[in-house]
Amino acid sequence: MSRFRQNPITGDWIVLAPERSERPNAFLDDAREPGPGQCPFCPGNEGMTPPEILRVGRDPWRLRLVPNKYPAVSTGSAFEANGALAAGSGHHEVLVESHEHGITIDRVRTEDVAAAVAICRDRYAKLTEADRGHVAIFKNHGRAAGASISHIHSQILSLPFVPQRIREETAGFARAPECPLCSPSAGDLIASGRHFRWIAPAFAASPYQQWIVPLEHAPNLGRLSDAAASELAELLQRSVRAMNGLSPELAFNWMFLNFHQPRCHWYVEIAPRLTTLAGFELGTASGIQIVDPARAARELREGM
Numbered sequence: 205m206s207r208f209r210q211n212p213i214t215g216d217w218i219v220l221a222p223e224r225s226e227r228p229n230a231f232l233d234d235a236r237e238p239g240p241g242q243c244p245f246c247p248g249n250e251g252m253t254p255p256e257i258l259r260v261g262r263d264p265w266r267l268r269l270v271p272n273k274y275p276a277v278s279t280g281s282a283f284e285a286n287g288a289l290a291a292g293s294g295h296h297e298v299l300v301e302s303h304e305h306g307i308t309i310d311r312v313r314t315e316d317v318a319a320a321v322a323i324c325r326d327r328y329a330k331l332t333e334a335d336r337g338h339v340a341i342f343k344n345h346g347r348a349a350g351a352s353i354s355h356i357h358s359q360i361l362s363l364p365f366v367p368q369r370i371r372e373e374t375a376g377f378a379r380a381p382e383c384p385l386c387s388p389s390a391g392d393l394i395a396s397g398r399h400f401r402w403i404a405p406a407f408a409a410s411p412y413q414q415w416i417v418p419l420e421h422a423p424n425l426g427r428l429s430d431a432a433a434s435e436l437a438e439l440l441q442r443s444v445r446a447m448n449g450l451s452p453e454l455a456f457n458w459m460f461l462n463f464h465q466p467r468c469h470w471y472v473e474i475a476p477r478l479t480t481l482a483g484f485e486l487g488t489a490s491g492i493q494i495v496d497p498a499r500a501a502r503e504l505r506e507g508m
């Protein structure tokens with residue numbers, strides 16, 4: 205059972221889930237990769253994951269959604285604030301985006317990546333209703349980005365509270381006289397389509413950070429059309445190709461930033477892991493940008 209503990213100074217919650225240290229590869233210097241036949245996300249090993257929630261395709265399947273075997277949250281979680289305990293609930297799911305071990309997301313069929321985006325949209329809607337807090341959707345690619353299993357997958361994690369970053373950004377959207385993401389001035393354009401703009405935000409704190417921003421104002425991806433899901437899939441794949449152009453097999457995270465208030469505008473943040481958070485970043489929650497985002501946009505545009 206995981207617990208949520210609150211920082212009395214900031215009001216932030218953390219998830220205390222010691223069971224997750226039992227995962228294979230839980231720690232960064234622990235580089236054991238499951239051997240052949242041992243990967244829980246490979247066909248034939250379906251019994252190594254909890255019973256699946258859904259799959260797309262048969263013989264072999266193309267995508268599989270399963271509960272996380274080592275969940276950070278569960279229906280039996282508990283809030284722990286000022287010594288008081290209260291029940292909380294959450295869900296932690298893994299979306300395996302291909303049966304092929306070793307394939308990277310840029311080489312998966314775009315229609316399957318689009319199906320993965322559509323599954324994220326549908327689970328977002330379902331879990332938001334079930335847990336009434338926040339649903340985090342993210343991908344960790346590479347050890348430096350926190351992936352403990354190399355077989356491609358994303359994670360969907362619902363929390364019974366709204367975390368700090370989402371609360372702060374929600375307040376920012378509420379304060380702004382006009383939606384900052386409806387204005388094209390938020391960053392340097394890398395590419396755009398009918399539904400999204402792919403930009404390097406001018407204020408990005410880490411090198412080559414990118415945002416994919418829907419052109420239509422919406423607080424979350426809950427009502428994303430299938431056509432928009434396809435375009436997003438294509439842009440995510442182009443982004444990964446462009447990052448590989450900078451440095452092959454670059455570790456990265458992508459995060460879907462979803463909100464609940466109508467004044468907010470959702471987006472996807474893609475963050476290559478080229479630098480480590482150091483004392484300044486940890487001590488200030490600020491950053492020192494070493495690559496001008498205008499240059500990052502130009503290089504990513506040329507590299508895709």
Ligand SMILES: [Zn+2]
Nearest residue numbers: 243246305355
């Ligand atoms: Zn595998």
Ligand SMILES: [Zn+2]
Nearest residue numbers: 383386421469
């Ligand atoms: Zn907007």
